[in-house]
Amino acid sequence: MTTDIQPSPSPASSLTPVLEMRGITKRFHGVPALQGVNLTIYPGEVHALMGENGAGKSTLMKILAGAYIADEGEIYVDGQRLNITDPSTARRAGINLIYQELNVAPNLTVTENIFMGSELRRGQLLDRERMNQEAERVLQSLGATFAPTNLVSTLSIAEQQVVEIARALKDNSRILVMDEPTAALSDRETERLFEVIRKLRQDGIAIIYISHRMEEVYALANRVSVLRDGQYIGSLTRDEISPERLVQMMVGRPMGDFYEHQRQTNPGDVVLEVKNLSGGKVHPCNLTLRAGEIVGLAGLVGAGRTELSRLIFGADPKASGEVWLNGKKLEIHSPGDAIAAGIGYVPEDRKDQGLFLEMTSGKNITLNMLKQDSKVGVINWQSLG
């Protein structure tokens, strides 16, 4: 990965910050997610926002984009106080957020996605020709190779992200927030995205870049700010960034403690055996898991790691192969069979596949016990929590 060293605007610089968030506090049902958080962003910088899971990064950015309203605190854009009460106020001020979970309509075209909510018209009619031309212009500036008339469902995740960036640029974005944009990208797609980001920076756009990945922060960031448990811990300029300092700031203790763990040297008996399991794009796979063992399943994006896990769990139909548990062959035809056999599955997309967000934590935890807690088909919600 190439490193791209740029002079970093420091807080002492004479530039006026394009954005200042001061004393931002947000509670969800009385539980604080952010407490008095500050963030200062200069024009033309890539500013990394780091912190562990649940530190409050997405919440802070959703407040900036008008998706949430802060309980306390102030936001200044170009030194002017801005009361961001909804997403359109943020967009009018040139603030755009590309969400952790992408926000495109797959069954619409690229142009329709880019102009959604701000369609160009000629009289009463939509001016499709002008919208396609305008979309083409923005896409070309981003080096995109797909056509504005393509359906978004035919694009890769990386290309869909470019559609979102194009939508932001068309709105004359000056502050672009990207929430973990590379999570689902291959190395090549990541490099492409970095080129786009560097180009946007050259054009003077400030980019707030949320990432857990140290090497990305090195490759891109002029400065980095760290949140921990909803609190602002501090900011570092590019010259001050080191893995040790960042880890210390993010987890609150030095890296030595962080990585030291007892390695279990003698795993127990074989618990799970996967024999020639195949299905979908997964060719026959073998895997053995022993008691007390953690087995890593490594591979590039698209290598089939998730697909293999889903086959074991019965979430997708298998074409061949067997799954054995404690020396007994299992008949798994659905996730229910796997759960009954004592196999759990935590999917990669926690919000879409893992949780019912509108239900309480208690109900989510006990949902897989519905059978035990039902009498003659009626759910006993009380005992479920």
Ligand SMILES: Nc1ncnc2c1ncn2[C@@H]1O[C@H](COP(=O)(O)OP(=O)(O)OP(=O)(O)O)[C@@H](O)[C@H]1O
């Ligand atoms: N809509 C919501 N309702 C209730 N609690 C929420 C909501 N959104 C976030 N939280 C809570 O606020 C805290 C901060 O969450 P947030 O998603 O901002 O963290 P994050 O730093 O983006 O984490 P990650 O790295 O996992 O994306 C967490 O404790 C989370 O559970």
Ligand SMILES: [Mg+2]
């Ligand atoms: Mg987040």
